[in-house]
Amino acid sequence: MTRINTHTNILNHLKKVISLSESEEQEFTSILEEIKVSKKNFIIKPGDLVNSEYYVVSGCLEAYYLDESGDKHIIQFAVEDWWISDFEAFFNKLPAKLYVETIEDSILLGINRDALEVLYSRIPQFERFFRIKTTSAFVSLRTRILSTLQKSGKERYLEFCEAYPKIEQRVPNYHIANYLGLKPESLSRIRKEVI
Amino acid sequence: MTRINTHTNILNHLKKVISLSESEEQEFTSILEEIKVSKKNFIIKPGDLVNSEYYVVSGCLEAYYLDESGDKHIIQFAVEDWWISDFEAFFNKLPAKLYVETIEDSILLGINRDALEVLYSRIPQFERFFRIKTTSAFVSLRTRILSTLQKSGKERYLEFCEAYPKIEQRVPNYHIANYLGLKPESLSRIRKEVI
Numbered sequence: 001m002t003r004i005n006t007h008t009n010i011l012n013h014l015k016k017v018i019s020l021s022e023s024e025e026q027e028f029t030s031i032l033e034e035i036k037v038s039k040k041n042f043i044i045k046p047g048d049l050v051n052s053e054y055y056v057v058s059g060c061l062e063a064y065y066l067d068e069s070g071d072k073h074i075i076q077f078a079v080e081d082w083w084i085s086d087f088e089a090f091f092n093k094l095p096a097k098l099y100v101e102t103i104e105d106s107i108l109l110g111i112n113r114d115a116l117e118v119l120y121s122r123i124p125q126f127e128r129f130f131r132i133k134t135t136s137a138f139v140s141l142r143t144r145i146l147s148t149l150q151k152s153g154k155e156r157y158l159e160f161c162e163a164y165p166k167i168e169q170r171v172p173n174y175h176i177a178n179y180l181g182l183k184p185e186s187l188s189r190i191r192k193e194v195i
Numbered sequence: 196m197t198r199i200n201t202h203t204n205i206l207n208h209l210k211k212v213i214s215l216s217e218s219e220e221q222e223f224t225s226i227l228e229e230i231k232v233s234k235k236n237f238i239i240k241p242g243d244l245v246n247s248e249y250y251v252v253s254g255c256l257e258a259y260y261l262d263e264s265g266d267k268h269i270i271q272f273a274v275e276d277w278w279i280s281d282f283e284a285f286f287n288k289l290p291a292k293l294y295v296e297t298i299e300d301s302i303l304l305g306i307n308r309d310a311l312e313v314l315y316s317r318i319p320q321f322e323r324f325f326r327i328k329t330t331s332a333f334v335s336l337r338t339r340i341l342s343t344l345q346k347s348g349k350e351r352y353l354e355f356c357e358a359y360p361k362i363e364q365r366v367p368n369y370h371i372a373n374y375l376g377l378k379p380e381s382l383s384r385i386r387k388e389v390i
Contacts, residue, residue: 065344073344075337088341091334097341124319131326138333139286142270145340146283146292149260149268 006034006057010109013055013081017132018125027123031115035108043108044086044100049093052110053085054078059106060170063098064178074179077103079166083133103171153182154190201229201252205304208250208276212327213320222318226310230303238303239281239295244288247305248280249273254301255365258293259373269374272298274361278328298366348377349385 007029014020020028033052037043043061044050054061056078063076063084075098078084086098090113119126140163147156160180161168168176177187202224209215215223228247232238238256239245249256251273258271258279270293273279281293285308314321335358342351355375356363363371372382 065341067345075340088334088337091330097345120323124322127319127322127326128315131322131329134326134329134333135286138329138336139283141333141336141340142283145270145336146260149262150292 006107006109007032009057009081010055014129018129020123020125024123024125028119028126031111031119033110033112035110036106037102037108038105039102041102042099043084043102044089044096044098046096046099048086048089048096050086050089050096051114052112053083053087053090054100054108054110056080056082056084057107057109059102059108060104060167061100061102061106062171062175063100065098072178074175077164077167077171077175077179079164079170083137103175148181153180153186154193156180157182157187157190158194201302201304202227204252204276205250209324213324215318215320219318219320223314223321226306226314228305228307230305231301232297232303233300234297236297237294238279238297239284239291239293241291241294243281243284243291245281245284245291246309247307248278248282248285249295249303249305251275251277251279252302252304254297254303255299255362256295256297256301257366257370258295260293267373269370272359272362272366272370272374274359274365278332298370343376348375348381349388351375352377352382352385353389 010032011025011029014028035043035054037059039059043054044063046066058080061078061084062074063078063086064072064074066072076084084100086096086100088094089096089098116126147159151159157176157180160176173187173191174184177184180187182190205227206220206224209223230238230249232254234254238249241261253275256273256279257269258273258281259267259269261267271279279295281291281295283289284291284293311321342354346354352371352375355371368382368386369379372379375382377385
């Protein structure tokens, strides 16, 4: 039963951008690997070889870097309909530097890099899909960098709530503070101000 | 004469990733707009509508944000064979937030967004080309963010020299310091250490 639902989600996700025939949809779903992970477990750890990127069917995850002092730096959150991985490791075939960890029980669909390459050559529409998705991710990352330069903590928090409403309600306060580069007490103060 | 050379460069740039027929090459080059700009001039200023992205045939440019205090934050450099624009403004059809300025006399090839959309639909190979280019830009940006978290100024400078050897020799010291998030005097000290 779950299998049908998970595929429905990702197919609807694709259909927002590209049109596929039924056989192309089947070819795509045949390469997906369904993974169920309970909360507070790792999908990726530093040093891992990363052969897949992951579409989130349900749940919530974070990708972060632990520096030498043990300080955590959250690079990305992901909820339903998002993609997550250590993308640097995935695309450049390098050992992972990030942790990717579940914040909630999660169901993911993994796509293997080699299977994806075959898919690109067989169904060029996927080139379009991932071009548009990657462009969007690239632009979001640039926007985030600019926001840290130009906007106040309050503005950045409001921007975050607008961009990621599903995340704001599900992720502990100190995780969001970390992502936004704020102290937890500053974020608490901001949250009281904007309610 | 210049026209032939500029097209040769960008076609070789494409051929590293995709294969095109002669008529496809002609269709592509027909949408390129050649722009010659002397040094210290602006391609883009904040508030501009950004309808093109630019391939660098020759020269050197930088994209930067000026904050409210007038402090400059360099987001990107570009030399031969690189692409530059205010990508957030270009892809999301928003007014520019960045300056894009020439550091040297430059020759650019502009691609208009609408013409590019037509090109995608007519020659799907370009979906592949820009998917791979954008993925690479996205991963580089993530790598840069991680480097600021995990690496010393010296390590970041050496990484910069390795990644952008052409830029390191052509851009003033204080521009590189700005890009790396270092004080100019720290960069001078690092440079003396590594010679």
